Amino acid sequence: DQQVKQNSPSLSVQEGRISILNCDYTNSMFDYFLWYKKYPAEGPTFLISISSIKDKNEDGRFTVFLNKSAKHLSLHIVPSQPGDSAVYFCAACWRGSGNTGKLIFGQGTTLQVKP
Amino acid sequence: DVKVTQSSRYLVKRTGEKVFLECVQDMDHENMFWYRQDPGLGLRLIYFSYDVKMKEKGDIPEGYSVSREKKERFSLILESASTNQTSMYLCASSLDPGKTQYFGPGTRLLVL
Secondary structure, X not given: OOOEEOOOOEEEEEOOOOEEEEEEEOOXXXXXXXXXXXXXXXXXXXXXXXXXXXXEEEEOOEEEEXXXXXXXXXXXXXXXXXXXXXXXXXXXXXXXXXOOOOOEEOOOEEEXXXX | OOOEEEOOOEEEEOOXXXXXXXXXXXXXXXXXXXXXXXXXXXXXXXXXXXXXXXXXXXXXXXXXXXXXXXXXXXEEEXXXXXXXXXXXXXXXXXXXXXOOOEEOOOEEEEEO
16 A cells, blocks of 8 residues: 555756656655655755644745645645756655654656756 | 765675675754655665764665765665665765755665
């Protein structure tokens, strides 16, 4: 049972345009969400996170939006740059009392930004 | 900066061999994790440890075991490697299981 789903395996955008990566989750207990970026032959690196008490978090060109009622989050990259080409994983966890809080990852979306 | 290192970047082993993958972190993190990454499946948790000598099964522990004798070191063991264990193996550590995890560079294992 895939609790965190990234339904688009790949996305291609033009340099300078907006990239929107989507993620859906099924467990309403999740209260913390993260995005990771992974280049080939490297480990994932943390990009941005959001707590369930917020609906938006921004860090430079990266913004994460959370829609709890739809159990959906998205990562916006504006403007997109060729160096953003990578695999993006969303992850979720439940940090409530008594829970181990381990991260559940989506399948990943490969973003290609064309010059 | 947190540094997580893994003993090998690439490994080639034969079916039936015992395989050790080692991971070391330098940030005194309590929690350490082993994942495998396969195309279309994302990162799947194999085992994690929240303290020395403590371990818990993740989502796909079958065929694997782990060892955590020291806080900074977490080893993944494939008792008898099989071809379906060919994968990218990623180690991570964190201060808190529900907080940011820091990943090593990964070990690409090929089992022939």
